[in-house]
Amino acid sequence: MDWLFIQDIFRQMLVGIPLTLELTVVSLLAGFVLAGLVQALVSSRHGIIRRPAAAYVELFRGTPLLLQIFLIYYGLGQIDLLRQSFLWTLLREPYWCAVLALTLNTSAYTAEIIRGAVQAVPPGEIEAARSCGMSGLLLRRRIVWPIAIRHGLPVYSSEVIQMVKATSLASIITLNEITGITYRLASDTYRVIEIFTVAGFIYLSLNFVVSLVFAVVERFLNGHLADRRT
Amino acid sequence: MMLPLETLQLLGFGPGGWGLPLLSAAGVTVFAAILGFGLGSALGVIGASLKLSRHIFPRLLGQTYTTVVRGVPEILIIYLFYFGGSLWLTGIMNIGGFDGFYSLPGLATGVIAVGVVSGAYQTEAFRSAYLRLDRGQIEAGRSCGMSRGLLLRRIIVPQTLHFALPALGNIWQSALKETSLLSVIGLTELLRQTGIAAGSTHQPLLFFSVAAAAFFLIGRITGRLVRRVEDHMNKPWRR
Amino acid sequence: MTSDLQQAARANTAAVPAISVDGLHKHFGTHEVLKGIDFQAHDGEVVSILGSSGSGKSTFLRCLNLLEMPSAGRLRILGEEVGMKKVGSSLVIADQRQVDRLRTQVAMVFQNFCLWHHMTVLENLMEAPVHVQRRVRGEVRDEALAMLERVGLQDRAGFYPAQLSGGQQQRAAIARALVMRPRALLFDEPTSALDPELVGEVLKVMRDLASEGRTMLVVTHEMGFARDVSSRIVFLEQGTIAATGSPRQLFGGGVSERFDQFVSRFNG
Numbered sequence: 001m002d003w004l005f006i007q008d009i010f011r012q013m014l015v016g017i018p019l020t021l022e023l024t025v026v027s028l029l030a031g032f033v034l035a036g037l038v039q040a041l042v043s044s045r046h047g048i049i050r051r052p053a054a055a056y057v058e059l060f061r062g063t064p065l066l067l068q069i070f071l072i073y074y075g076l077g078q079i080d081l082l083r084q085s086f087l088w089t090l091l092r093e094p095y096w097c098a099v100l101a102l103t104l105n106t107s108a109y110t111a112e113i114i115r116g117a118v119q120a121v122p123p124g125e126i127e128a129a130r131s132c133g134m135s136g137l138l139l140r141r142r143i144v145w146p147i148a149i150r151h152g153l154p155v156y157s158s159e160v161i162q163m164v165k166a167t168s169l170a171s172i173i174t175l176n177e178i179t180g181i182t183y184r185l186a187s188d189t190y191r192v193i194e195i196f197t198v199a200g201f202i203y204l205s206l207n208f209v210v211s212l213v214f215a216v217v218e219r220f221l222n223g224h225l226a227d228r229r230t
Numbered sequence: 231m232m233l234p235l236e237t238l239q240l241l242g243f244g245p246g247g248w249g250l251p252l253l254s255a256a257g258v259t260v261f262a263a264i265l266g267f268g269l270g271s272a273l274g275v276i277g278a279s280l281k282l283s284r285h286i287f288p289r290l291l292g293q294t295y296t297t298v299v300r301g302v303p304e305i306l307i308i309y310l311f312y313f314g315g316s317l318w319l320t321g322i323m324n325i326g327g328f329d330g331f332y333s334l335p336g337l338a339t340g341v342i343a344v345g346v347v348s349g350a351y352q353t354e355a356f357r358s359a360y361l362r363l364d365r366g367q368i369e370a371g372r373s374c375g376m377s378r379g380l381l382l383r384r385i386i387v388p389q390t391l392h393f394a395l396p397a398l399g400n401i402w403q404s405a406l407k408e409t410s411l412l413s414v415i416g417l418t419e420l421l422r423q424t425g426i427a428a429g430s431t432h433q434p435l436l437f438f439s440v441a442a443a444a445f446f447l448i449g450r451i452t453g454r455l456v457r458r459v460e461d462h463m464n465k466p467w468r469r
Numbered sequence: 470m471t472s473d474l475q476q477a478a479r480a481n482t483a484a485v486p487a488i489s490v491d492g493l494h495k496h497f498g499t500h501e502v503l504k505g506i507d508f509q510a511h512d513g514e515v516v517s518i519l520g521s522s523g524s525g526k527s528t529f530l531r532c533l534n535l536l537e538m539p540s541a542g543r544l545r546i547l548g549e550e551v552g553m554k555k556v557g558s559s560l561v562i563a564d565q566r567q568v569d570r571l572r573t574q575v576a577m578v579f580q581n582f583c584l585w586h587h588m589t590v591l592e593n594l595m596e597a598p599v600h601v602q603r604r605v606r607g608e609v610r611d612e613a614l615a616m617l618e619r620v621g622l623q624d625r626a627g628f629y630p631a632q633l634s635g636g637q638q639q640r641a642a643i644a645r646a647l648v649m650r651p652r653a654l655l656f657d658e659p660t661s662a663l664d665p666e667l668v669g670e671v672l673k674v675m676r677d678l679a680s681e682g683r684t685m686l687v688v689t690h691e692m693g694f695a696r697d698v699s700s701r702i703v704f705l706e707q708g709t710i711a712a713t714g715s716p717r718q719l720f721g722g723g724v725s726e727r728f729d730q731f732v733s734r735f736n737g
């Protein structure tokens with residue numbers, strides 16, 4: 001093992017971390033908001049609203065992310081209307097294409113997670129709340145959402161990890177996040193073992209932090225369960 | 231945008247049509263996915279046995295496999311096998327007296343990479359399915375004088391498979407989509423082939439949409455097949 | 470077939486006990502559960518094993534089928550000594566083949582039925598005879614169907630366990646044990662997991678088996694069954710046989726103070 005070399009590539013890859021994190025955080029935040037919206041549409045009573053929303057979820061979950069990135073990066077430029085609009089200044093950039101693709105992608109998965117979490121709320125507890133005179137927003141805010149969050153959080157934590165990994169595909173449309181740098185180093189030096197060990201280590205550390213954060217939040221939210229054990 | 235007739239020609243099988251290359255690329259996608267998933271099943275069984283072992287060392291090995299592979303991007307694993315594979319092959323060829331640079335065929339690299347990733351997820355699927363087995367039913371088998379092998383074949387494998395099937399269905403869908411990443415190491419599967427078509431016709435929107443539709447349909451059809459097997463295997467568990 | 474069995478039973482009673490244990494010990498870690506048990510069950514005997522919770526009844530029964538390995542002692546099934554060898558400080562099975570063969574001779578009926586859920590009732594019955602005992606499939610099938618009729622499940626052969634009630638599952642489990650043509654049947658609280666109204670149908674099957682001269686060891690909390698059906702009572706306490714004798718002797722009272730206390734808890 002050549003420690004100097006390892007230190008060198010480690011330093012080079014560190015430069016990519018901010019971009020990886022930025023892509024993750026921005027698209028997770030935007031994706032979550034979008035997911036809430038999509039999920040509201042999916043649970044609509046009207047087929048005209050529900051069906052397109054459901055199709056959106058199915059389509060983004062049923063096709064590869066890389067394809068979605070290509071469709072946005074190469075495909076959108078073909079639409080003249082878009083090219084002439086102010087949006088083009090953004091969508092010309094690979095960065096925003098990646099953000100858009102990642103956002104749409106995660107919104108579909110997250111919508112599904114929200115649906116599952118809300119469905120997991122026991123009907124009895126909702127009835128109990130109704131019998132106490134709760135309804136509408138109060139019912140959701142005080143009963144449904146708190147229970148749903150506890151159900152959905154573990155699933156969402158793996159979605160976040162998937163997203164940290166998914167940002168690596170941005171490297172294919174020229175973004176120099178961790179994987180982009182890794183690829184360049186590997187094809188320049190062919191020192192496969194060192195390079196992939198370091199890159200793998202960085203991703204594992206990021207994801208370790210993610211699971212740690214979620215574990216702490218879950219611990220905090222499930223305080224009522226912890227008490228019972230003592 | 232373009233006229234529908236031209237579109238049909240572009241996607242058709244006639245001269246100047248991309249129908250045939252796209253169809254065969256779809257075949258490559260499905261083939262790579264099946265082989266990768268199959269390799270993943272083998273690795274999954276091995277991984278689950280490691281993780282279920284009574285001894286600490288195999289458990290640690292299995293745990294490392296799933297943690298590492300599930301914690302790093304799939305594309306990184308593909309690159310690893312791509313660069314690592316060609317390094318290894320070149321080394322061997324140079325020792326054998328053949329100079330120059332060699333790389334493994336994209337399909338082989340791709341299948342191995344998809345298999346290794348799929349195997350990590352299948353390890354979890356098999357492991358948790360095994361843990362759901364009813365100990366009493368296994369004991370009943372032992373009490374009837376079943377040998378370890380017989381017990382495995384007649385009781386443990388069928389029931390584990392039954393419990394694992396829903397998760398395996400999801401992992402299959404992931405494997406199918408993951409094959410699209412093999413385009414970056416030069417395997418002419420569906421995504422790469424549509425990329426080529428898009429480039430040479432300047433119709434990316436059309437061709438990538440076609441690829442999306444193809445992936446979606448393949449996923450749907452195979453998903454339905456899995457569901458049918460699931461229904462069949464669920465029969466005993468229904469009341 | 471019944472008369473065959475009874476003949477065999479009569480011929481063997483004097484000679485070899487179906488099950489015989491000497492100095493059976495079993496501990497889990499430092500916890501000693503069985504502390505030296507000497508016991509014999511002869512052909513045709515119905516032995517009820519009683520005792521409070523944790524006294525080691527299940528452990529004892531499971532040792533006889535070698536689901537638990539004894540820590541010390543000798544075990545003979547049909548006069549054949551079960552080979553065990555010492556590895557470190559514990560015993561292990563010396564010859565797995567022998568054990569697999571003998572297990573079919575002491576068939577176990579479990580508290581939770583433990584039917585295989587991926588097989589129909591008929592497949593459950595045929596599994597061990599065909600795959601362990603390697604008997605001819607067609608014959609086994611006929612015998613299995615006959616056995617199902619005996620326990621009143623002839624119309625449930627093609628059902629899956631999940632589609633049966635608890636009582637039906639337990640009767641099917643008894644039939645599964647019988648198709649192996651065992652020399653003795655071991656029951657571990659066969660009615661404890663059942664709803665009260667389903668207990669009767671299982672006990673009836675067991676009474677029928679007892680009256681046809683089957684060798685049975687029954688761990689039970691059904692005092693009525695123990696008193697009326699069994700030929701002998703074994704009362705376990707803290708891993709030893711605290712009292713044994715005919716139901717008449719023991720239930721008559723005065724033989725063992727502890728047993729009387731135990732019974733009074735049930736009646737009280």
Ligand SMILES: Nc1ncnc2c1ncn2[C@@H]1O[C@H](COP(=O)(O)OP(=O)(O)OP(=O)(O)O)[C@@H](O)[C@H]1O
Nearest residue numbers: 497500502520521522523524525526527528529658
């Ligand atoms: N696999 C095991 N590991 C550790 N301890 C065990 C094990 N099996 C049984 N024991 C212990 O051995 C003792 C006797 O258990 P056993 O199941 O034989 O009692 P039992 O008489 O059948 O009781 P019950 O009427 O509740 O079924 C108990 O204290 C139990 O905790």
Ligand SMILES: [Mg+2]
Nearest residue numbers: 526527528658
């Ligand atoms: Mg017990």
